[in-house]
Amino acid sequence: MLAQVAGRIFWMSRYLERSESIARIVNAYSQLIMDLPRGTELEWNTILKIFGLEEAFESRELYLTEYAVIQFLIARINNSSSLKYSVKKAQENARISRTVLTEEVWESINELQIYVNESADRSVPRKNRYLFLDEVVGRCQMVNGLMITNQCRDHIYRFSKIGHLIERIDLNLRTIDTLSHVTQARNHQDNAFETLIWAGMLRSLSTLGMYRRAVGPMVDASSAINFVVSEESLPRSIIFCLRSIRSAISDLKNSNRLVRLVDAAIKSVTKFNANQIRSKTSQQSIAKLYNFTQKFTEVATKTLFLPK
Secondary structure: OOHHHHHHHHHHHHHHHHHHHHHHHHHHHHHHHHHOOOOOOOOOHHHHHHOOOHHHHHHOOOOOOHHHHHHHHHOOOOOOOOHHHHHHHHHHHHHHOHHHOOHHHHHHHHHHHHHHHHHOHHHOOHHHHHHHHHHHHHHHHHHHHHHHHHOOOOHHHHHHHHHHHHHHHHHHHHHHHHHHHHHHOOOOOOHHHHHHHHHHHHHHOOOHHHHHHHOOOOOOHHHHHHHHHHOOOOOOOHHHHHHHHHHHHOOOOOOHHHHHHHHHHHHHHHHOOHHHOOOHHHHHHHHHHHHHHHHHHHHHHHHHHOOO
């Protein structure tokens, strides 16, 4: 398979996963803001921190209001981490590579891009926002379902899967890290506040129901974080994503460096314990996982996606 095609499929899937994650997190955060009691409100810059966009937002000299932040996250085409931009890039990569995709996958991605183009700007206000974000999540999941049910289990499928999983790990880490800092920075412990925060995180990952089934009805920080990081049976957990990536790359040519990176990341996860999240070992595990997603992409680009 041509290296450039592999790279485009990888990035198509990363951008699709990013689009879905933005929609999920913005939706969950918007609802969380309304659920929090007066006096315990979160700032709107918290959601910017999750996506690493605080400096980019400030550089545009925008006011830190709900409308400005949501518009920046879902409708700003000149924000390279916005929903609108991510869908556009997913469609561009799919269009160039559509000969290796099923017709249904290409059409669904193209229709997603048309829908977001037409609806994003008018979906910033709350009255339209939730329906729009739910629709984006549903359309992204439909593309994933079409890939799973219709695509041959060849290199196209492998690179698509790897792209989704790498992006999922990255967003999971960002969400956990940001919310951990937010809750730890408070002057006093508020169990009700923390329950809402971490239940919101689980809801944004569509894992709240599975958490309650596996752990119990009450949500606490350590249990929620450990569930998202270390639960072997949860498709959205970091350890599940890492093991799936390991399986997908195991028989690719020139994948030895990637395999070593994944094995090291798996080792870091096994040492992580949210009950001791401030410990040196847990902090090192988080730092290594952050480095993993960036390093994996760099090595994959050099060894698999650049033409020889």
